[in-house]
Amino acid sequence: MDGVEPATVVIVRLACFLSILIGMAVWELFVPRRKLVAGKPWRWTSNLSLVVLNGTLVRILIPVTAVAAAMYAGDHEYGLFYIVDWPLWLEVLLAVIAFDLAIYLQHVMFHAVPLFWRLHMVHHADLDFDVTTGLRFHTLEILLSSLIKLSVVLVLGPPVIAVVAFEILLNATSMFNHSNIKLPKQFDRLLRWFVVTPDMHRVHHSVIHREANSNFGFNLPWWDYLLGTYRPQPQKGHELMEIGVRTFTDERQVERLPGMLLLPFQHTESASMKKGYTSESQPGEKQL
Numbered sequence: 001m002d003g004v005e006p007a008t009v010v011i012v013r014l015a016c017f018l019s020i021l022i023g024m025a026v027w028e029l030f031v032p033r034r035k036l037v038a039g040k041p042w043r044w045t046s047n048l049s050l051v052v053l054n055g056t057l058v059r060i061l062i063p064v065t066a067v068a069a070a071m072y073a074g075d076h077e078y079g080l081f082y083i084v085d086w087p088l089w090l091e092v093l094l095a096v097i098a099f100d101l102a103i104y105l106q107h108v109m110f111h112a113v114p115l116f117w118r119l120h121m122v123h124h125a126d127l128d129f130d131v132t133t134g135l136r137f138h139t140l141e142i143l144l145s146s147l148i149k150l151s152v153v154l155v156l157g158p159p160v161i162a163v164v165a166f167e168i169l170l171n172a173t174s175m176f177n178h179s180n181i182k183l184p185k186q187f188d189r190l191l192r193w194f195v196v197t198p199d200m201h202r203v204h205h206s207v208i209h210r211e212a213n214s215n216f217g218f219n220l221p222w223w224d225y226l227l228g229t230y231r232p233q234p235q236k237g238h239e240l241m242e243i244g245v246r247t248f249t250d251e252r253q254v255e256r257l258p259g260m261l262l263l264p265f266q267h268t269e270s271a272s273m274k275k276g277y278t279s280e281s282q283p284g285e286k287q288l
Contacts, residue, residue: 024131028180038127047132054142069153079157095158104223118264125254134178177201207242
């Protein structure tokens, strides 16, 4: 199987990534939702360095991309989409929705399983919530997510255009719904019927367990509505709510690249395997 994406796909994805990153960064600079508490230069350097590290290692360790897997499935007519001959537009629509449901379920799993929470905790440990938070994931989580994505592609056998579209869409919405932008309340209320908004997803980054275990959607908000994980607002309001993981508050540890990479291996209560959850504990955190 050829694991190399066509150059055009790589260029389009990179162009979309950079334009959205810059656009959201400018937007939140002029219309911020919250006052940031951590040093932005260090945070941005670390978060963006992690993106580069992750992208490089994924290419080396998992040379087969989701696009290449979709090409392979297409060449061999392999996957669920080849059982019925649907119109291309319908296959693309259904594939994007199916991918989004898979991402939602994966996200829930990374909160529910303590071992996976150790990895995903790096994303939540960010002391601030802005556009770069949407790109901040531990390398091992990214590798595992890439394998899950490949499995979904091979099971579905979706059109290549659907995979490209979803990856661009997911990347874009992740940066959008993690951004520190202020939207008019009425517009936010309307928009979150169709896409996860920053105010909707910010609740998920609360230090309060019941809030962090809600609003799992990255792109479509429907799964949270349908599966009972939707929470409209944080208890303390968006301006006063605490962002992060209670057991990791040292900026030098959670906002520096070496500390971020080592975070899952720290022995803290947030990764304990004992007893049950409490209402105020972190997801993956057990009461001792």
